[in-house]
Amino acid sequence: MATDKPKLAVHKFSSCDGCQLALLNLGEPLLALPGLVDIVHFAEAGPNSPDQPVDISLVEGSVSTPEDIQRIQQVRQNSKLLVSIGACATSGGLQALANFANRHEWMASIYTDPENIEVLNSSDPISKHVKVDLQIQGCPVNSAQVIGALRDLLSGVAPRPEVHSVCMECKRKGVICTMVTKGEPCMGPVTLAGCGALCPAAGRGCYGCYGPAEQLNDRSIAERFEQLGLDAQAVLRRFRFIANSAAGFKTASEGLRGDTDG
Amino acid sequence: MQQSAKIERQPGFLPRSDFQKLLDGIVQSGYQLLGPVVKDGAIQLMQISDVTQLAKGLTNEQQPGHYRLQQTAGERLFDWNHGPQGLKPLCFAPHEVLWVEQKDPLSFTTRLPDVKPTAVLGVRGCDLSALAIQDRHFLHAAGADPHYRQRRERLLLIGIDCAHSAESCFCASTGDGPSVNQAVDIGLSELDDGFLVWSGSDQGEAVLQRLDLATAQTQQLEQMEGQTEQAAREQQRQLPKPEELIRLYQRLEHAHWQQVADRCLGCGNCTAVCPTCFCYDTQHEVSLDGLSAQNVRQWDSCFSASHSSMGAFKVRGNILSRYRQWLTHKLAGWQEQQGRIGCTGCGRCITWCPVGIDLTKEADAILWEGSLDE
Ligand code: SF4
Ligand code: SF4
Ligand code: SF4
Ligand code: SF4
Numbered sequence: 001m002a003t004d005k006p007k008l009a010v011h012k013f014s015s016c017d018g019c020q021l022a023l024l025n026l027g028e029p030l031l032a033l034p035g036l037v038d039i040v041h042f043a044e045a046g047p048n049s050p051d052q053p054v055d056i057s058l059v060e061g062s063v064s065t066p067e068d069i070q071r072i073q074q075v076r077q078n079s080k081l082l083v084s085i086g087a088c089a090t091s092g093g094l095q096a097l098a099n100f101a102n103r104h105e106w107m108a109s110i111y112t113d114p115e116n117i118e119v120l121n122s123s124d125p126i127s128k129h130v131k132v133d134l135q136i137q138g139c140p141v142n143s144a145q146v147i148g149a150l151r152d153l154l155s156g157v158a159p160r161p162e163v164h165s166v167c168m169e170c171k172r173k174g175v176i177c178t179m180v181t182k183g184e185p186c187m188g189p190v191t192l193a194g195c196g197a198l199c200p201a202a203g204r205g206c207y208g209c210y211g212p213a214e215q216l217n218d219r220s221i222a223e224r225f226e227q228l229g230l231d232a233q234a235v236l237r238r239f240r241f242i243a244n245s246a247a248g249f250k251t252a253s254e255g256l257r258g259d260t261d262g
Numbered sequence: 263m264q265q266s267a268k269i270e271r272q273p274g275f276l277p278r279s280d281f282q283k284l285l286d287g288i289v290q291s292g293y294q295l296l297g298p299v300v301k302d303g304a305i306q307l308m309q310i311s312d313v314t315q316l317a318k319g320l321t322n323e324q325q326p327g328h329y330r331l332q333q334t335a336g337e338r339l340f341d342w343n344h345g346p347q348g349l350k351p352l353c354f355a356p357h358e359v360l361w362v363e364q365k366d367p368l369s370f371t372t373r374l375p376d377v378k379p380t381a382v383l384g385v386r387g388c389d390l391s392a393l394a395i396q397d398r399h400f401l402h403a404a405g406a407d408p409h410y411r412q413r414r415e416r417l418l419l420i421g422i423d424c425a426h427s428a429e430s431c432f433c434a435s436t437g438d439g440p441s442v443n444q445a446v447d448i449g450l451s452e453l454d455d456g457f458l459v460w461s462g463s464d465q466g467e468a469v470l471q472r473l474d475l476a477t478a479q480t481q482q483l484e485q486m487e488g489q490t491e492q493a494a495r496e497q498q499r500q501l502p503k504p505e506e507l508i509r510l511y512q513r514l515e516h517a518h519w520q521q522v523a524d525r526c527l528g529c530g531n532c533t534a535v536c537p538t539c540f541c542y543d544t545q546h547e548v549s550l551d552g553l554s555a556q557n558v559r560q561w562d563s564c565f566s567a568s569h570s571s572m573g574a575f576k577v578r579g580n581i582l583s584r585y586r587q588w589l590t591h592k593l594a595g596w597q598e599q600q601g602r603i604g605c606t607g608c609g610r611c612i613t614w615c616p617v618g619i620d621l622t623k624e625a626d627a628i629l630w631e632g633s634l635d636e
Contacts, residue, residue, distance in 0.1 A: 029550045032550045032551055033550065035551065036550065036551065036552075147550055148547070148548075150550075151548050151549075151550055151552065152548075154552070155548070155552060160545065163566050163567040163568050163571075164530065164563070164566050164568075165527075165528070165529040165530060165565075165566075167529040167530055167531045167534070167616070168529075168530050168534060168561070168563060168566070171346075171356070171530075171531060171534030171535065171561070172356035172357050172534070172560060172561055173356070174306070174347070174351065174356070175302075176301070176302040176303060176304045176306070176345075176346065177329075177346065177531070177614060177616070179327070179616045180327055180328060180329045180613065180614055180616065181302070181303040181304055181329050181330065182303065186616070188529070188616075189527040189528075189529035189531070189616050189617075190527060190529075203302070213528070213529075214528075214566070214567045215527075215528035215565075215567075215580070215581050215584075217524075217525075217526065217527045217528060217581060219524070220524065220525045220526070220527055220617055221527055221616075221617070223617075224327075224616065224617050
């Protein structure tokens, strides 16, 4: 069925499918989407033509196998615009924790035939292997942000990046600060907005899953966490979690005193 | 510059057991009533109708980066000072649609908020002064903001003297508290056995007409004055005088700015809780089909990259320049632009800063430490 609508593909790499599910959870906008674009590939939703040339590719997941490298290069060739979505695609994801350890030793201690597993030495963001036109952080992504970006790209304008900290989302929503009222070690001040302050709204500190804020004063917040009772290892793990290999968080964790395991 | 309660007040006395009658009078006069209640460990303004919902017998511990409520042995309803927000969110909404537009046929429609007349119980002096500053910005500058005005015009303000100061409070040095010296519809001062109550507007007077106030005794008036004087004496912080603060502009290269930047997270909490900060950002949210859009305004902050971005170029690209912008604008620049400093001494930016940065200490260090580069 050939139409002149722009073509869209949603690709998955090393990931949990959570970002695709976030898109599927969109509700009403999802129903409007086929009116605007031809979704030629979105395996989680049905359409399955990974090799068709498209106008826009949304890419979920990190690059962690030799096969991933070949495939992302193919996707890049087939896409006019490539948007990486989520913590895995933009920073390597939770699985990049293995970048800080010797993954071959780990595999040997878990699997009987580790030589059957073909992996790269690191789990990397899409941008390490191909040119990426836009990155949208989050674990999973905020699907409204993805749709907003799609709308902008379809209109031919550059999407506006999110620049605020999670704290600004707390304050706009009237969420009471968990750090100030309860002494929760909260990553919100150094984390990029986008989640709508989900964790603080539930009374917990932010886990930093949206990755580093535009300005990142890791030393100051690490010192604050120590005053609040976290030991050096615990402070390190605040950075070395979901967005562990995002540039700012990675540098932060490597500079912290608790960095003993890698 | 310290103020005492020696202002034009002719209060009557309302016994503690009759306080519910005041609340009833407000509601019966057609207002929805917002009052201070405890929610998620902090004082917040919520819709109430009954005196039992109020934050009774509580005081607040407010220090740099630290806020806790504590039980007192007493019965008082207003022994705390405030929570993270003053009146700002009630008039200058954190997030709101300003207008909507349709593509075909092309139309633009202003979306004014639908607001009920709203009475706010227990507003402190620092927040009343801050409201006057916001009024000047949103209402009196050329072209009043219709969204702000819509909300502001429907507010009935019930002020309360502070009988205590929190550790972060320093309103005595800015002249904005601890007593209510600003325009209010109804004023309150809480005593051990009840309240001194006075009206400051026709609307306030209409509410008080419903009550049967006793004549205030000299001893009660003395207690009122004594309490606010005591609250002022309790204050441990102070801001330098406005004419001294102007000199911040001569110290833009002071080494201390870097020391603050080493601690500051650039998170923007200070600006979001500040009752006078008025910066916002507007964005176009286009529907997915591209046929309609809404123009949305939300609180911005001089600590965010968007605040000083000129296309690809950020005028203030680091935390140092952003903190310097916040402090110099608030304490010096506002004097020229708004006729006074932009700080009313509420202390919120100190309490709600995750790392406890204290503007009074930073201003002192920058003004008085090291050599002058003038
Ligand atoms: S709870 Fe966390 S994210 Fe929210 S204001 Fe406090 S420090 Fe910031
Ligand atoms: S600058 Fe700080 S102390 Fe002054 S009014 Fe704003 S929040 Fe209150
Ligand atoms: S700053 Fe002054 S008026 Fe405001 S709460 Fe503290 S003591 Fe009261
Ligand atoms: S002064 Fe405190 S609240 Fe303000 S931006 Fe810096 S760390 Fe955040």
